[in-house]
Amino acid sequence: MSHPGRPNVSLHPYAGRFDVHRGLPDHGISRDQILGEIAQMSKEEDAKGDSGRVSGSIYSGDHEHYGFLTEAYGHFAHANVLQRDMYPSATKMESEIIAMTAAMLHGDEDTGGLITSGGTESLVTAMLTYREWGRKQRGIEHPQVIMPVTGHPAMNKAFHYFGIELISAPVTDEFVVDLDFVRDHITPNTVALVGTAGTYPHGLIDPITELGEIALEHEIGLHVDGCLGGFILAWAEDCGYHPTPFDLRVAGVTSMSADTHKYGYALKGSSVLLFRPKSLRREQYFIVRGWPGGIYSSPSMGGSRSGGLISATWASMLALGKDGYRTIAADIFATAGKVKDAVRAHPELSLIGDSLFNIAFRADPAGTASADGGPIDIFHVNDSLASNGWRMNGLQNPPALHFCITRPNTQEGIAEAFATDLATAVGYAKEPPQPMPRSGAMYGAGGQVPDIDKLTTGLMNYLDATHEVGPDAP
Numbered sequence: 001m002s003h004p005g006r007p008n009v010s011l012h013p014y015a016g017r018f019d020v021h022r023g024l025p026d027h028g029i030s031r032d033q034i035l036g037e038i039a040q041m042s043k044e045e046d047a048k049g050d051s052g053r054v055s056g057s058i059y060s061g062d063h064e065h066y067g068f069l070t071e072a073y074g075h076f077a078h079a080n081v082l083q084r085d086m087y088p089s090a091t092k093m094e095s096e097i098i099a100m101t102a103a104m105l106h107g108d109e110d111t112g113g114l115i116t117s118g119g120t121e122s123l124v125t126a127m128l129t130y131r132e133w134g135r136k137q138r139g140i141e142h143p144q145v146i147m148p149v150t151g152h153p154a155m156n157k158a159f160h161y162f163g164i165e166l167i168s169a170p171v172t173d174e175f176v177v178d179l180d181f182v183r184d185h186i187t188p189n190t191v192a193l194v195g196t197a198g199t200y201p202h203g204l205i206d207p208i209t210e211l212g213e214i215a216l217e218h219e220i221g222l223h224v225d226g227c228l229g230g231f232i233l234a235w236a237e238d239c240g241y242h243p244t245p246f247d248l249r250v251a252g253v254t255s256m257s258a259d260t261h262k263y264g265y266a267l268k269g270s271s272v273l274l275f276r277p278k279s280l281r282r283e284q285y286f287i288v289r290g291w292p293g294g295i296y297s298s299p300s301m302g303g304s305r306s307g308g309l310i311s312a313t314w315a316s317m318l319a320l321g322k323d324g325y326r327t328i329a330a331d332i333f334a335t336a337g338k339v340k341d342a343v344r345a346h347p348e349l350s351l352i353g354d355s356l357f358n359i360a361f362r363a364d365p366a367g368t369a370s371a372d373g374g375p376i377d378i379f380h381v382n383d384s385l386a387s388n389g390w391r392m393n394g395l396q397n398p399p400a401l402h403f404c405i406t407r408p409n410t411q412e413g414i415a416e417a418f419a420t421d422l423a424t425a426v427g428y429a430k431e432p433p434q435p436m437p438r439s440g441a442m443y444g445a446g447g448q449v450p451d452i453d454k455l456t457t458g459l460m461n462y463l464d465a466t467h468e469v470g471p472d473a474p
């Protein structure tokens, strides 16, 4: 049995290989050299995602598709779409992206939208919208939003930025929002509820129909976070599955986010935020009338925005079409089924819910005991998987892993290799060589705790360090 070692997660693996730039070079460097360095770094870094052993993160993995999108991007990368008189193409493409997304998620004629830079901006914008709506329509000065604990931290960011009070709803044994809690905690200050369609931790869908009923009863907003799940769950019915209703067909849903840069297979930096009714969108438009620079108006958080991301997103959606999305989704659902079977084969493990695409599993407290008599530690499982090249995401409360299935994971043989390596990992976790697992639950670090033992005071220092120029040599 292999003994997993700490993977190389150095922040500066290029030290000693490429020049370190602490200021502008005195003279411009040749394009060939620059492109050579970029190509080398991207080749090395893409190898991990292309291996098919990474959870989430890389959604398409099709380099021909990326090449096509990059060409589409290149035509408008330099264009600032704030200048609509210069770039009417942005109006065409942006409105069509919104319309196509709204149609996919069954919006009606009173559904409108925005394109944002990603899931976080969509969620932050949605929360701002409800705060503004509450203030203007209801005179609410201390807005509250009820969100399950599984809601994405981008919304916590919004609550922090905008002075919204979070009422944090627990989840049931099925890991979806506890509706009784929600019902019991609505107050005159509640401006909106949040449900997720495809939670980040467990890939599950909150009971959106019931949340919609509560929202309608109290005449408040309901945001469905479909950032992760929107563009994949949309195809589930066509593929013969019956997901919990989650989209704009559900009465009471007043906004929904769906990320084009995830299962929309567009380039990074785009998401769609839909509003119903359309007029809700206006709550967050921003206009300054008396500015010496001219009357300023902007439809969303950003100022200047690149037309390239809009053209690349539009190109991705048109090139795939319904049949393209459906075909990839069917492969993802089938692979997810095999991964679930692999987990079910081990009494030491148990699935958390039954997601169609994002498979969360933990050590089953009732499962076969490890050598020391307790349940196995799921992070020992992760250590072993990592030593075989897998990059799972580590979760907490409860400790668990998830394998969010994307197109690269659908390559032939990947699900079978996972089953084999998972069996090895369970064996490893029963008699681990050291009691403390090396991995843990840290968002964005692939279940691995990065080099923080070399950094002195934890996460703040780590975040600082990711913004500092590295050493000249390793």
Ligand SMILES: Cc1ncc(COP(=O)(O)O)c(C=O)c1O
Residues within 6 Å of the ligand: 118, 119, 120, 121, 123, 152, 154, 196, 198, 199, 200, 225, 226, 227, 228, 229, 259
């Ligand atoms: C459910 C959910 N919402 C929102 C986000 C945030 O998206 P982004 O990272 O694009 O800001 C994620 C990211 O994984 C997510 O899974």
